[in-house]
Amino acid sequence: MxxxxxxxxxxxxxxxxxxxxxxxxxxxxxxxxxxxxxxxxxxxxxxxxxxxxxxxxxxxxxxxxxxxxxxxxxLDFQSPSDEVKPGALVVTDKMTFLVGISGDFDYDGKTIKGISASAPIYEAMKDKKAGDEAEVNGNVFKIKEVA
Known part of the structure; x- marks a missing residue:
């Protein structure tokens, strides 16, 4: 993406x-x-x-x-990152997250979920990398890509 x-x-x-x-x-x-x-x-x-x-x-x-x-x-959205942190784009097997802003928006026919650094899903994904998993409320998200 x-x-x-x-x-x-x-x-x-x-x-x-x-x-x-x-x-x-x-x-x-x-x-x-x-x-x-x-x-x-x-x-x-x-x-x-x-x-x-x-x-x-x-x-x-x-x-x-x-x-x-x-x-x-x-937020610094320019610097590439291989781990989940503010400014990261996180593609999982279930949805795509943009860390740093709350609220959903559409891009190219897909819903991107904006999450703040205080969101439980962020806490579960923080510092993880592609291939890692994060679990929130019984939902497991496999991280496919971090940009």
Missing amino acids: DKQKIVTACKKNLNEKLDTAQDDMRRLREAAGRNADDNQSETYESNQQEMLNEMRDMQDHFDFLEESAALFNR
Whole structure:
């Protein structure tokens, strides 16, 4: 698998998620402003609280995505590695993992599973090499390639 193309696809996916979250927050703020202008409704306070809660949730999600992007940009995906560590692409008999960012994304018709360095699967695979096995919750993953 071409690690650099996968990293580029992951970065693109993360940026798209950030853009979408930013657009969603902007639309919600605009809707809240329109709702504030039309405060004749009996349910105005209830709707306002619901919007505030939704805005807070969206902001938390956006903050998480920004932190993920910052971490992603600090990782070294360029250096080749023969063992599982942050920045590694790990191909197993069951799925492919990119270590350093949480969340799944598609690349070339395949799902790549992003995992953080605090994920149990990472702990099980850490420092292992091609040919090794890692077990998590009764699932055994045979490592075929580390890049």
